[in-house]
Amino acid sequence: MLQAQGLSVEVGGRLVVERADFTVMARDKVGIVGRNGAGKTSLFKVLGGADEPKEGKVVRSGGFGYLSQDPRIDAALDARSSVTHVLSGRGIDDEIVRIEKLRIAMEETPDERNVGRYTRAEEEFRISGGYGAESEARSMAAGLGLPTDRLDMPIGTLSGGERRRVELARILFAGSDVLCLDEPTNHLDVDAKSWLMGFLRQYKGALLVISHDLDLLDEAITRVLHLDRPAEDDVGEIVEYRGTYSQYLRARADDEHRLKRKAAVQSKEIARLQGVVDRFGAKATKAAMAHSMEKRIARLEGQRVRAPESARTIAVRFPDPPPCGQTVIEASGLCKAYGGPPVFEDIDFDLGRGERLLVLGLNGAGKTSLLRILAGETTAGLGHFEFGYQVTAGYYAQEHDNLRTSESLLTNIRDAVPPGIDLGETRLRGLLGMFGLSGEKVFQDSGTLSGGEKTKLALAMLMVGRNNLLLLDEPTNNLDPASRRAVTNALVDWPAALILVSHDIDFVRQLAPTKVLLMPDGDVDYFSDEWLDLVEMS
Ligand SMILES: Nc1ncnc2c1ncn2[C@@H]1O[C@H](COP(=O)(O)OP(=O)(O)OP(=O)(O)O)[C@@H](O)[C@H]1O
Numbered sequence: 344m345l346q347a348q349g350l351s352v353e354v355g356g357r358l359v360v361e362r363a364d365f366t367v368m369a370r371d372k373v374g375i376v377g378r379n380g381a382g383k384t385s386l387f388k389v390l391g392g393a394d395e396p397k398e399g400k401v402v403r404s405g406g407f408g409y410l411s412q413d414p415r416i417d418a419a420l421d422a423r424s425s426v427t428h429v430l431s432g433r434g435i436d437d438e439i440v441r442i443e444k445l446r447i448a449m450e451e452t453p454d455e456r457n458v459g460r461y462t463r464a465e466e467e468f469r470i471s472g473g474y475g476a477e478s479e480a481r482s483m484a485a486g487l488g489l490p491t492d493r494l495d496m497p498i499g500t501l502s503g504g505e506r507r508r509v510e511l512a513r514i515l516f517a518g519s520d521v522l523c524l525d526e527p528t529n530h531l532d533v534d535a536k537s538w539l540m541g542f543l544r545q546y547k548g549a550l551l552v553i554s555h556d557l558d559l560l561d562e563a564i565t566r567v568l569h570l571d572r573p574a575e576d577d578v579g580e581i582v583e584y585r586g587t588y589s590q591y592l593r594a595r596a597d598d599e600h601r602l603k604r605k606a607a608v609q610s611k612e613i614a615r616l617q618g619v620v621d622r623f624g625a626k627a628t629k630a631a632m633a634h635s636m637e638k639r640i641a642r643l644e645g646q647r648v649r650a651p652e653s654a655r656t657i658a659v660r661f662p663d664p665p666p667c668g669q670t671v672i673e674a675s676g677l678c679k680a681y682g683g684p685p686v687f688e689d690i691d692f693d694l695g696r697g698e699r700l701l702v703l704g705l706n707g708a709g710k711t712s713l714l715r716i717l718a719g720e721t722t723a724g725l726g727h728f729e730f731g732y733q734v735t736a737g738y739y740a741q742e743h744d745n746l747r748t749s750e751s752l753l754t755n756i757r758d759a760v761p762p763g764i765d766l767g768e769t770r771l772r773g774l775l776g777m778f779g780l781s782g783e784k785v786f787q788d789s790g791t792l793s794g795g796e797k798t799k800l801a802l803a804m805l806m807v808g809r810n811n812l813l814l815l816d817e818p819t820n821n822l823d824p825a826s827r828r829a830v831t832n833a834l835v836d837w838p839a840a841l842i843l844v845s846h847d848i849d850f851v852r853q854l855a856p857t858k859v860l861l862m863p864d865g866d867v868d869y870f871s872d873e874w875l876d877l878v879e880m881s
Pocket residue numbers: 354355356359377378379380381382383384385386412787791792793794795796821823
């Protein structure tokens with residue numbers, strides 16, 4: 344069970360949650376929603392005990408599992424195999440190491456004492472279900488899209504998405520009584536996502552999950568806590584609703600609609616009466632009538648309802664791309680390996696001006712590696728590629744690796760301006776502002792931004808680059824639904840070339856790619872809607 348009592352959470356001097364009370368019991372499945380930067384992750388940190396509340400307290404009972412929005416497995420564990428890391432969720436890894444030590448001791452000195460110690464330990468392990476636990480861990484990991492051969496690899500050799508899955512598998516395997524998951528479906532393909540939703544549906548503990556993923560919110564949860572903080576200066580309020588997220592949205596939209604209409608009717612009536620007063624008020628004969636009308640106006644003003652603010656929307660527009668040659672990029676024979684067998688080889692493709700290439704492939708097929716090669720972040724083992732005449736490419740990295748976390752937003756975006764181009768502070772702030780990053784926020788350390796805000800900063804930085812080719816690796820992760828729509832609309836109208844990795848099916852459908860590249864085989868085909876079924880899988 345998890346309980347918040349009069350809980351207030353403060354971040355960077357702002358109250359993002361004020362005096363919240365809620366209880367999450369075993370079998371409760373609670374979705375936490377709210378715009379980017381509302382304070383969801385900050386609330387989670389307090390619920391999980393990583394940060395102190397400003398006021399009030401958190402009561403927890405039982406074991407506690409927490410997946411952060413941006414889980415980084417400690418680099419000190421890089422040499423550890425992934426399956427060991429998953430098993431460490433229940434401390435089983437230590438037992439395995441202990442038994443292995445006893446076995447070696449027994450082999451070296453096979454006396455009665457050593458044989459006895461090994462036999463006893465091994466038997467205990469077997470009886471307590473140790474071997475079963477390992478196969479359970481493996482099947483959970485497989486559900487999340489980590490096949491057994493990847494699980495036996497050291498953590499250090501896994502891709503960012505795979506590390507995230509390993510961490511998620513460890514947390515689920517631990518079997519905690521309370522689970523707090525921050526955006527667990529980021530980087531999951533459709534199979535892993537439906538496995539996770541199935542797991543969460545039958546999970547017997549208390550679940551809190553932060554998500555912008557409407558499928559998850561509609562299928563795996565039974566209650567919504569909306570962290571409502573419409574604007575940066577507002578104090579956050581927790582609005583609770585029983586039911587799915589779609590039901591909640593409808594109920595809220597109805598409320599907003601009803602109150603807005605009422606407010607509009609009232610305003611109109613007040614304006615009408617005021618008009619009458621203004622016309623007759625000056626005439627002595629009508630003064631008494633005007634006076635009584637003024638009273639009526641005052642009464643109406645007193646009863647006036649305030650229409651709730653609907654979610655603020657952002658409007659994004661990309662600058663026109665500079666002109667370039669007919670061919671944007673030509674690649675041939677690209678190959679990448681990380682020590683072992685190649686992740687992909689013999690990748691050939693070309694792209695013309697304004698074309699959009701969708702890169703498809705299952706997890707680990709090398710989509711991010713390919714984009715990093717094209718972005719110049721790493722080199723291909725074999726093969727080469729060439730940009731066309733006057734092509735400049737901008738790169739959006741999946742894990743925001745190219746943000747300088749100890750610098751402000753303004754410094755980051757200023758550093759993204761290509762040499763020879765002069766963009767003043769007003770213009771740069773304007774670009775950040777399009778994404779809702781305005782006011783004092785532009786001076787904040789980028790490392791402290793929320794997940795969605797980091798995505799927005801990275802996208803704003805792409806806009807100053809005067810690019811006519813964008814390499815986009817999962818650009819819609821972390822974005823709240825309104826921001827996702829704004830970014831999608833901006834890109835749909837943008838006439839430059841795109842090379843795109845995404846499993847966001849609506850995003851891909853709207854962008855209407857011209858070509859697909861299938862990884863790791865390297866087949867290139869024209870895009871049609873039939874490919875959309877594959878998008879969610881990649
Ligand atoms: N040290 C800090 N100084 C100033 N502001 C901060 C600091 N740390 C966090 N913030 C701000 O607090 C707000 C809440 O952040 P939080 O990560 O909790 O948001 P979130 O609701 O999880 O958003 P998202 O949906 O984007 O993940 C954000 O606007 C963030 O920029």
